[in-house]
Amino acid sequence: MKDFRSSIEAERPYLLRYASLQLRDRAAAEDAVQEALLAALAAERSFAGRSNLRTWLTGILKHKIVDLLRKGSRETAIESDEALEALFDENDHWRAFPPAWRDPDGSLEQKQFFAALEMCLEGLPEKTARAFMMREHLGLETDEICKELAITSTHCWVLLYRARMALRKCLELNWFMK
Amino acid sequence: MKLLSCKEATSLASQRLDRRLGLLERLSLRLHLAVCDGCSRVAKQFAFLRTAVKQLGERDA
Structure with a gap:
């Protein structure tokens, strides 16, 4: 159990960069990663036997990012480019x-x-x-x-x-x- | 059928990745791309971007 936790934790910097790229907001990215890691811990059993931890975690993180994007959006006019x-x-x-x-x-x-x-x-x-x-x-x-x-x-x-x-x-x- | 400018053609080449174009749009885009190397390169590059961005995060950082 402890091993699983620390190998998940080792992916945090990578996940944070991944989330920041899409959310453009450091605090929101940290929230998304935190939620993803908690969800991953709770779902350890469903990881068993899968080969790539990072891919699995990234998949969980994607869902958290979509959730956050859904919550925080406002309409703005089209500006010229x-x-x-x-x-x-x-x-x-x-x-x-x-x-x-x-x-x-x-x-x-x-x-x-x-x-x-x-x-x-x-x-x-x-x-x-x-x-x-x-x-x-x-x-x-x-x-x-x-x-x-x-x-x-x-x-x-x-x-x-x-x-x-x-x-x-x-x-x-x-x-x-x- | 209206001849497209390069700006209109690249815009349609982009939209074709996001929605189903109408018949006239498809025909005028195809006609433009057949004669315009610049726009047909750009259309291919749009498709390449899709492939590349999908792979982002699937590989080691």
Whole structure:
């Protein structure tokens, strides 16, 4: 029992980083991790026989994060995205043509790539990042994200578009063209 | 059918990952991507982002 507790505890820094990335709020992230670890302790028996503790804990944490996201959301107006506008000319065509990426699939094998991706995610505006992570990481449908963030579907698609455009630009600058 | 600008095309390429596009939207997007290398790269990069972000947290930090 004591061993299980300490091996769970050893994952706390990792889980905290994971939660912070999605919640953008240190205190909320600590709450989510605390709840996840307590739930994990209570569910020790259901872990027995599984191979990867971190994956199991991350799964529990995801549910806690979704719960928290559901509780804390408010509607705000769509602001303009100047970085996005700057990519296009007055006819909405590319100012600079987006270059091809060098070996994207190979990047998925590299730890440093994921560090660059995390850094780029941290650079997104809070609500944009939350919508994007709910969609692409947690796999929620748009209507569910709209409800959680109290925004319209159109607003949601705009946020997801902005997130993708900002991330591809950020990865291009900090990874693929580096 | 209206010709899409690159901004409209990339926006539809993004939305296609989040909702089912209408017939006209699908056709005009396909037409644009067929002739625009920049936008078709970006469309592929959107799909790659999905794969990459899914894997976040599944590997060691």
